[in-house]
Amino acid sequence: MSPVSSRVPHGQSPLRTVQVLGGGNAGSWERPLLEELGGRHVRSLAAGLVARGVRVTVCAPEETDRVHGFTGVGADHVPVPRSSAPVSVAALRTACADADLVHAHGLHASFRAVLALSGRRTPLVVTWHDHARAEGPRAQLLRVLEKRVAKAATVVLGTTSVLVDRARRRGARDARLAAVTVPRPRAGYAHPDRPSAKVRAELGATGRPLLIAVGSLDAHRGHELLLDAARAWRPLDPPPLVVIAGEGPLRAVLQRRIEDEDLPVRLLGRREDAGELLAAADLALLPASAEARSVLAQEALHARVPLVAARTAAVPEIVGEAAELVPPGDPRAFAAAVARLLADPERRRTLRERGTRQAATWPTEDETVAQVLSVYDELTQPPGR
Template sequence: MLPPDLPPQERLTVLHVSQPVDGGLAHVVAGLVRSQVAAGLRVVVAAPPGGTLHAAAAVAGAEVVLWSARGTFGTALSGARRLARLIRRAGPHLVHAHGTRAGAAVQLAVRGRIPTVYQPHCWPFEADGALAARTAVVRERRTVRWAHRVVCASEAQRARGAAARVAGRWVVLPSGVDLRRFAPGDDDRRQERRDCLPALRDTVPAGAPLVVCVARLCRQKGQSTLLRAWTEVTAAVPDAHLVLVGDGPDRAALHRAAPPGVVFAGAVDGAAPWYRAADLVVLPSRWEGMALAPLEAMACGRPVVLTDVGGARECLPPDAADACLVPPDDPAALAAALTTLLAAPDRRTALGARLLEHVRSAHDARRTAGAVLNVYRELLAVPPVLTAARAGR
């Protein structure tokens, strides 16, 4: 698994720099860490405290150090200086930055002296208002200038960056999921699985149609659109229930806006039991790179309804797009798609089986991890690159 020019007595060291430390990004980084430690690499993870990444990386066998780059430009420079000191101590052969803040800090600290992979996960200029978006575009252009490779989770994400004149050395690596952790359960025991989840046991009647949304409660994930659609869903399917799994800054506002039949489960340790308990999984995002939650649900054999943003279309087999995709911020279209599938159990079963087949063939996390290692191998295969990394310590 190591680049062929590395001396056999030397262990390849990869430094992952990540901010934020929760949500789908943390799951992606933790998965890469597990696979790279198993491949024999020395892995160091630098990230802020909190979230789930520190614990997951430590359990996987990585060396974990505290680092953050929050706040103003001045504190960002301070974070970059701390990162530069950390890099000198860790001595990585390659740095892999995750998220826009981490990417900017690595750009300031490294300036191309060490092979650098930048993985934005989501473009920040898709989230901001017009003025902030222009600033974000300028920042991303600077960041990718120093990156030897920019990893996107979908061709749509790459195209969005290119359209904003973010000129990266692109690699498109579709998101993958751990097919050992996310797998179908026995549908004959679905009610039993619901009864094992306290948030459902006392709130959702036995046999009621259940729609599950697993996502951080924030503007990006679009739960406010889902709540506006839910009134129309229950008008057509009166006994249907919706569960929002996750926590986040919009929790209080979503609580106030929620109609009857909506359950807030809060943050959970693992999403797989919720997918297996569901009849249908929904993710009404406003923007994405390629979201993990739909892939996880598909790996559990569940049909999904997604907004047609980011890599949503690319994560589906072409013959399922019409049933699964709706426009973003369109409550009526979302309600119609949910209602159609809730009213057709046989169609849900067939769609879930088709999506399961697809995710197993196209979105296995082991394949994604192997592709990332191939990117590392490519960057480190030429001896002058390795020499330059040594000089940059």
């Protein structure tokens, strides 16, 4: 039997699953790559499950299906707003009425699933792809949400051991490690109508190196360190252009520094073409990682773009020897690593080749689907089968 062949025994009804996707307002600063990743993962999972004979309904905002095409791989799509308001929870509860199992992705989607399944015995699997973050009073609310989800879920899947430990501390009865690969974009990283040369020209990077960072403009992303490092790149000939795709509360502070210090940095705001920007870049920059599994680190290796990253979180585990890693919080070390790499085309070629090999060690989409399906079977099959 092939990895994608039907698994439904003759005469039995197919397993009915609901996939819940869509973060809350707290994540609205960071949606360029994180939501792209979540949507691509759920589309990949839905495609694999449907190919194995599983009925899949994806509950997600209307625009998410337009972008990722869940219905195009055989899943049903039920529009559910990105909100925990009663109308959103009621729509989700209706969609889950005949489900054998519900699988929610991310903390906020998981919380909505918990509310929708209240009073029902439907198994709930939740995947935590990343750390949810908040400060002040919202941090306490975040802990409450995590505890509510962890205790209510039948199984919590964490993409890193740190997330698994966090789920256990929050009261999860069953928390497991489930590394999830980053599915390649269906159209690749470059677009035929916007080749890299055109993208670079649009950004003002013709004839000079283009460096890219992607992430919300907040204190956890290290953009202030990136501006510190950019001062050291001004004497380079030609000086590289740094572009940052993302939006957030520090935008005004960062823009003021860029202007006052005449730094070769552009803030692009929130972009829907982050993959194309990445494909056009000479280097990807990760001055800090607030994510459990850095999306940019994985995207850069897939796209064969050399990466310079702070040695934080799970970055070393993800990239292995396929990136230039520097001590966290050290702008001089970061600036020096970038300058060395720009001056060394052979090292950049080596990192691209290592990146391809490293990405090949990550779980394939088929392996990810098979792992998830084994959890589904465990939770839905009668004892002794």
